[in-house]
Amino acid sequence: MEIVLVGLNHRTAPVEVREKVSFTADQARRAADELRARGILDETLVLSTCNRSEVYGVPPESSRDCLSGLASFLSEFHSVGPDLLTSSLYHHYDRNAVRHLFRVSAGLDSMLLGEAEILGQVREAYRSAHEQGATGPVLNRLFQGALEVGKRVRTETELGSRPMSVAAAGVKLAERIFGKLNGHSALVLGAGAVSEQVISSLRDRGITDLLVMNRSRDRAEELAQKFNGNVVEWASWDAGLLKPDVVVSSVSADEPVLPRRVLESAMNARGNRALFLMDLGMPRNIEAAASDLYNLYVYNLDDLSGIVQQNRQAREAEIPRAEVIVEEHVGKFLSWQASVELVGLVSALRARLREERTTFLRTRLSSVTHLSPGDREQMEVLMDELLEKLLVEPAERLRGERELRRKIQNVEALRDLFLSDRDKR
Amino acid sequence: MRREQGPMPHIFLYLTVLAYALSFGSYIRFLRTGREIAGGFGTLFLVLGLIAHYVALLERSRGLHTVPYHDLYGSMSLFGWLLALTYLGLEFYHRQRSVGAFVLPFILVFFLAAHLAPADRLSPTIAHGPVFAFHVTLSILAYAAFALSFVLSLIFLIQNRLLRNRQLSEVVWRLPALELLERMSRSSVLVGLISIAVGTILGFIWVDRLTGQYWYYDPKYVITLVVLLLYAVYLQLSRTTTWRGARASRLCIFNFVIVVLSFTVVNLYLSHSHRYF
Numbered sequence: 001m002e003i004v005l006v007g008l009n010h011r012t013a014p015v016e017v018r019e020k021v022s023f024t025a026d027q028a029r030r031a032a033d034e035l036r037a038r039g040i041l042d043e044t045l046v047l048s049t050c051n052r053s054e055v056y057g058v059p060p061e062s063s064r065d066c067l068s069g070l071a072s073f074l075s076e077f078h079s080v081g082p083d084l085l086t087s088s089l090y091h092h093y094d095r096n097a098v099r100h101l102f103r104v105s106a107g108l109d110s111m112l113l114g115e116a117e118i119l120g121q122v123r124e125a126y127r128s129a130h131e132q133g134a135t136g137p138v139l140n141r142l143f144q145g146a147l148e149v150g151k152r153v154r155t156e157t158e159l160g161s162r163p164m165s166v167a168a169a170g171v172k173l174a175e176r177i178f179g180k181l182n183g184h185s186a187l188v189l190g191a192g193a194v195s196e197q198v199i200s201s202l203r204d205r206g207i208t209d210l211l212v213m214n215r216s217r218d219r220a221e222e223l224a225q226k227f228n229g230n231v232v233e234w235a236s237w238d239a240g241l242l243k244p245d246v247v248v249s250s251v252s253a254d255e256p257v258l259p260r261r262v263l264e265s266a267m268n269a270r271g272n273r274a275l276f277l278m279d280l281g282m283p284r285n286i287e288a289a290a291s292d293l294y295n296l297y298v299y300n301l302d303d304l305s306g307i308v309q310q311n312r313q314a315r316e317a318e319i320p321r322a323e324v325i326v327e328e329h330v331g332k333f334l335s336w337q338a339s340v341e342l343v344g345l346v347s348a349l350r351a352r353l354r355e356e357r358t359t360f361l362r363t364r365l366s367s368v369t370h371l372s373p374g375d376r377e378q379m380e381v382l383m384d385e386l387l388e389k390l391l392v393e394p395a396e397r398l399r400g401e402r403e404l405r406r407k408i409q410n411v412e413a414l415r416d417l418f419l420s421d422r423d424k425r
Numbered sequence: 426m427r428r429e430q431g432p433m434p435h436i437f438l439y440l441t442v443l444a445y446a447l448s449f450g451s452y453i454r455f456l457r458t459g460r461e462i463a464g465g466f467g468t469l470f471l472v473l474g475l476i477a478h479y480v481a482l483l484e485r486s487r488g489l490h491t492v493p494y495h496d497l498y499g500s501m502s503l504f505g506w507l508l509a510l511t512y513l514g515l516e517f518y519h520r521q522r523s524v525g526a527f528v529l530p531f532i533l534v535f536f537l538a539a540h541l542a543p544a545d546r547l548s549p550t551i552a553h554g555p556v557f558a559f560h561v562t563l564s565i566l567a568y569a570a571f572a573l574s575f576v577l578s579l580i581f582l583i584q585n586r587l588l589r590n591r592q593l594s595e596v597v598w599r600l601p602a603l604e605l606l607e608r609m610s611r612s613s614v615l616v617g618l619i620s621i622a623v624g625t626i627l628g629f630i631w632v633d634r635l636t637g638q639y640w641y642y643d644p645k646y647v648i649t650l651v652v653l654l655l656y657a658v659y660l661q662l663s664r665t666t667t668w669r670g671a672r673a674s675r676l677c678i679f680n681f682v683i684v685v686l687s688f689t690v691v692n693l694y695l696s697h698s699h700r701y702f
Contacts, residue, residue: 272668
């Protein structure tokens with residue numbers, strides 16, 4: 001029983017290759033079916049996200065043989081030249097494959113360290129493969145372990161708890177003032193890519209009302225429609241600044257878009273209700289002197305980048321703690337795997353010894369003539385008892401002693417030692 | 426003079442201190458790591474502390490043969506207990522545990538100060554009966570609620586200063602949101618206002634029953650009225666006016682200074698009938 005992994009990710013393959021080898025949910029199911037139908041793998045699971053495509057499996061024979069089969073299957077399935085693939089693919093076995101998957105679900109292998117989506121993607125891939133019946137006892141155990149690792153890393157470390165983009169950091173800061181953003185509203189100045197990113201972050205965090213203001217109304221309409229917001233006429237500050245609690249500005253302009261006097265009168269009109277301003281413009285969109293207004297919180301690009309930088313360092317500092325959790329679960333899985341294999345080994349050994357005993361009696365006892373059929377029978381029973389006695393104690397110790405199972409790391413070596421090739425499987 | 430205690434009261438004193446200390450530790454851990462489980466333990470130990478504290482109060486009152494709040498130490502202990510209770514109520518109502526780490530030290534200090542000091546043995550007094558008991562308990566509950574709003578306003582000012590000056594240390598991400606702190610502080614003040622109003626009315630009723638007259642002059646009346654007015658003003662300012670935010674929080678802190686004044690100077694030197702609460 002071995003686990004094999006073949007795949008590629010953002011580190012080994014450029015986006016042109018990744019998009020060719022990615023699987024839709026349907027394709028993943030079909031690939032899993034075909035891999036099993038062709039006898040390349042007994043158990044299969046295809047994990048495909050925008051940054052990685054990986055096939056996990058348990059091959060019927062030695063995994064070295066299935067590797068070339070897997071690679072050529074991938075190139076055939078996606079109609080990609082084998083040369084292009086070979087340079088991008090990585091492959092791992094057993095311990096390394098297990099560790100790889102656990103690191104993936106922990107977010108340690110992600111492009112954005114500690115990102116949260118991957119755990120959901122692993123869960124979905126497993127659910128789909130499990131429903132389809134493509135997984136078996138080994139992959140079930142493996143992926144349940146992976147989900148547990150992902151969950152533990154996210155609750156026990158801070159690998160994924162801090163925002164890594166300027167937009168997300170700004171939104172998180174707004175939550176330090178207003179708490180949950182449900183029931184609050186935001187005004188977005190400018191309709192470029194940055195604005196879109198911030199709006200998406202705001203929507204993720206549950207902002208209720210969204211206003212978009214842009215010099216060109218068309219683009220504002222487009223953005224408002226996409227995120228279900230409303231357009232406000234450019235520079236109509238009285239209407240635009242009265243209600244929102246969060247204002248995000250990313251406009252390219254030489255002069256500040258929001259001078260102090262505009263904000264001062266807006267704050268008067270609001271009765272000094274707190275206002276959080278994210279200035280993502282360069283040069284700055286909000287006049288620096290405005291930051292001393294009562295109940296106004298102004299953050300510019302440098303402040304927010306500073307937070308992101310801090311967060312990146314904080315996340316990186318959490319890597320060792322996450323790796324400890326990964327290693328703990330790798331050990332757990334391998335010990336489970338070894339115990340299953342050992343139990344299999346013991347029963348294979350018993351079958352083998354019984355067979356040897358039968359052959360032995362048939363060939364050797366034929367020359368001993370003075371034994372009655374009753375004696376022969378008696379002898380068979382006695383030999384069986386001896387064999388059982390020899391096997392029962394180790395089998396029971398294997399069942400009962402976890403430490404012993406942990407010590408026996410290489411079950412294959414034991415197989416090689418006690419069972420000849422034809423009995424291996 | 427130290428009153429005699431059997432082994433039981435001591436056990437509950439230790440248990441209370443232990444539970445509060447563990448609760449404090451858990452809340453600190455929650456603040457530092459953000460792990461829900463640590464916060465949950467904080468709440469659990471606080472509840473256990475409240476129970477042990479209650480038994481300790483009961484033992485004390487048995488030892489004194491009167492209500493536990495008949496002396497300064499007793500009222501301090503009751504104050505600590507009600508502070509813990511009010512905080513727990515707020516925690517459940519607002520589902521927010523980040524404030525626990527700031528409140529627990531106060532509870533611990535009040536409890537330790539009250540129970541480590543020797544209790545006065547007082548002559549039996551005329552102070553008894555349910556009306557009197559509610560008068561005292563509600564008044565002390567009001568002070569506890571005001572103390573809580575003081576702590577919340579203090580945290581508000583710290584958090585506000587950090588956010589305004591863009592000093593984004595670790596703490597900023599752990600403290601509750603400004604709006605939540607305001608809301609918690611307001612609900613705490615509301616609890617205080619209602620209890621002090623009802624408590625004061627009960628006080629008048631009790632005086633009436635005792636002496637047959639509703640009114641005789643006591644400086645405590647004046648300062649209680651001032652406290653009531655000041656907190657009503659805070660409640661109004663913090664909700665709707667241009668004073669909302671840091672200014673209202675400063676007022677809340679100022680108000681608590683008056684409460685402390687009422688609790689100390691007025692009680693000890695000016696009032697005749699309100700020595701300890």
